[in-house]
Amino acid sequence: MSIKEYRTASEVRGGLILVRDTPGVAFGDRVRISDGRGGTRDGQVIRASNEEVMILVFEGTDDLDLEAVWVRFLDEPVEIALSPEILGREFNGLGEPRDGRPPILSNIRRAVGGSAINPAARSYPREFIQTGISTIDGLNSLVRGQKLPIFSGSGLPHNRLAAQIVRQAKLKDEDSSFSIVFAAMGVSYADAKFFRDEFASSGVLRNVVMFVNLADDPPVERLTLPRTALTVAEYLAYDLDRHVLVVMTDMTYYAEALREVATAKGDVPARKGYPGYLYSDLAEIYERCGRIHERHGSITMMPVVSMPSDDITHPIPDLTGYITEGQIVLSRELQNQGIYPPVHISPSLSRLMKDGIGKDDTREDHPKVAAQLYALYARALETRNLASIIGADELSERDRRYLKFADDFDQRFVGQGEAEDRSIEATLNLAWELMSAFPRDSLTRLSETELAKYYQGND
């Protein structure tokens, strides 16, 4: 089919162009816009009729002169070329090289929009990934094929934590390592460099594909970036049989870009100006992760979501938590006490932990140890709260034990070195050591058998 070109742009506003009299343009198709001064931009049809089409311009619409604009409909969806050569490369949100090397040439081209995995084709994720981090492995275990975001805030060490996980993540008793797909949206140059250096120094760069859109790059491109990155992840997982770990940072900037475009389109806002479809839109991204029957590869996802004003009820972390299979929540309070990684376990959760741990996967006492630690810590936090009101001296002996536990737990279980890679056994043993400060009878979440085997207290 011949490529159609039009000069009938009639309106430009906030990342959108309207073009008149363009019969037969397909919804969702890719568009090339020339600004009349030798520059081109990319776009996508987001509303189509014969009288008028609406185009989302990825590079934004700043400085576009309506009179000079030419629009070309490319008659294809937004696609990316795929080959094994893609490993070790760096691209922008449209899959164009950012590393100064030539574009990927391949017959395999896939639309980045993807389509929904048939739930009947999925298989349930159950393989425990050891990250070497106690609060994750012990209490919020990650499994292969899970989407587990890090909820963070500005100035908190989510990048360092994500990098540590990338370095240390492995399957127990298996050295098959992960291929990494790294998607950066709206992050600073320094943050992107941090990851690039990390990958280089840990020697995994050959196994990483990076997609980068910096804070000063066009925001609209952030809308395709995670989709492009996931199309690559799917290729690596299901064509090349690799286990892929997708790190995406920062989903908050992604959602803000979506809001920007939605506002320009005049979409009805739901909460805080975000469109009602933000949930479905995020789900289209997050649900591309998982395990599929009879496929060797898998996609595990760790998105970073910064919580505006540290507010977990803000629409972005909120909707994310409604879609992902748990969340790891970082706390400013722990950070201020100098504890790394400052994981606040109470609001943290791994929904897929139950099938990945226990007798055949980690150790038989793991499920109940996690339940017991949670119960003790919840009570300990209440006690700490009480102590801050009435003073620690007023506490009973029982309560003082909880107070001490809260401190030990924060310092020794939560806190660990950035290079410290704890085995799951080490994590569980440490848990028993801490729990053994309590009388045996108060550990009612544990079974008598487990207590007989592991309890180290003196009664």
Next chain:
Amino acid sequence: MMSERNNLGFIREINGPIVTIDLPGIRSGEQVKIGELGLVGEVISLNGREATVQTYESTDGVRPGEPAEGLGWPLSVELGPGLLGGIFDGIQRPLEKIALQSGDYIRRGLSLPGLDREREWEFEPNPELEPGKQIGPGTVLGTVQETETVLHKILVPPGLEGELTELAPNGDYAIEATIGHLRDRHGHSHRLKLFQRWPVRKPRPYLRRDDGISPLITGQRVIDSFFPQLKGGKGAVPGPFGAGKTVVQQQIARWSNADIVIYVGCGERGNELVDVLESFPQLEDPYTGRKLMEKTLLVANTSNMPVVAREASIYVGLTMAEYYRDMGYDVVMLADSTSRWAEALREVSGRLGQMPVEEGYPAYLSSRLAAVYERAGRVETYDAGPGSVTLIGAVSPPGGDFSEPVTSHTKDIIETFWALSKELADARHYPSIDWVTSFSAHVHAAAEWWHKEVDRRWEARRTQALALLARDAELSRIVNLVGPEALSDAQRWQLEGASLIKEGVLQQSALDEVDTFCSPQKQFALLDLALSIYDKGMTLIELGVPVSHLQDLPQLAKVRRCKSIYNSDQVASITDLGREIEDAFETIRLQYAKQHSDD
């Protein structure tokens, strides 16, 4: 296929899932095939020759000018043997067959019927029927053993009435085979088959509505013993993410004493449906001893699947639920989550430019919600005795804020409200059903059942436990103001009693093999155990026994663990433990009395 009516038109505009077509004569609600791909959609409004269509699949690549074809019927489902054990998408396409045809990802434009055309079923005609008999809607023509546990009754479809002229003998038939003929009063003859179609947005008729009488036993203590639900009732489980809505629903799907379970995954996670698909064929139904999957069917429109089919999925599920109800079964339908359904409504209304009233939701949100829940109920069927549909919806309030539109409208409609609390969930108190904000309008009706079947003291014990929990909240407030030293021994024992209720009765892990299901008898035994100890301890404290003396008893740990030690068949051991503790208390009392007389 083309009929006399001009069924062919063309596409004017594509705006995401909303497509405007030019097709004069099309009716509101009619199904439409869109574009070269043949995507299916539904007419939601008419304006002159133009119709607005919501499509159940993504419209990427569709162009203005492509054809649009009216199909002549509204969104309907197929009802007949072969539904159970299956997983369907939001418009009843069988997902397992789709996987065979289109692989791991769902291709667009596939049209597959809900029921298998090839498979044959052994039909056993109703011995009470013979040619010449008058039959009407709901008359049981015969039966098919659909699964080992479920006998599928073949019903005369609503709207058909007249004389049975022919009924097939026992034999194997595919669902499209004719198994009988009916002549209506105009003399027209109608073929009767093993299956029928029904438009999903229209409730199926019944003889009359009845009140619910017996509780839906779920095996979950905080539900059955504290906030019971009746068969035929409507309930909601609101809660922030991670609070346990899905686990509550899955536990009910697993362990409730319903005959049929319909689990609708509406805009939620794919893996949660896989969890059901992989585990139910292994799990045993505690009532029949058969595999759970034999009485279960799934409707799946996960969060990444097209949003318009998500709106339809609830009606598709409900219609299948009503169909089994019409056979005289107690059906429970779980909808996870009704908020995603409401959001689908909002998205379509937004694209249509309708005026939003609250948080972007259209003004008709509350009436649509009420109409959905109204399809639950216990009814007298035409020919199969009483049947019921219990509808339990999860609600996912943004930010966990229960004052938002979907939660607050739902609260006005339902009879049972299991409010999940983030605080409880964060402390890993599961199920995190908050005993202060939850309610059930069914307590008195349920009490009749409990008093007759389990124990006459049920209602009194329930009330006592709730009062003790309320007292606990009060005392905790005092402690937070002035410290624990200010409490008397009796008050401390109240705190201990409440803690026994919380840990020994209310907390119930879905992951605990022994405790995941708890029979009504065991439920009452545990409740009675905790409260008897509390009562007995209180009498000792009134005699002057110091509270620390009681708190140090090793048996209290056993009370907390008891639920996981003894299963539902070992209720006697729980009673024995109660006696053992009573003896221990008696020993203390005697010692104490002796000390005092020695002084």
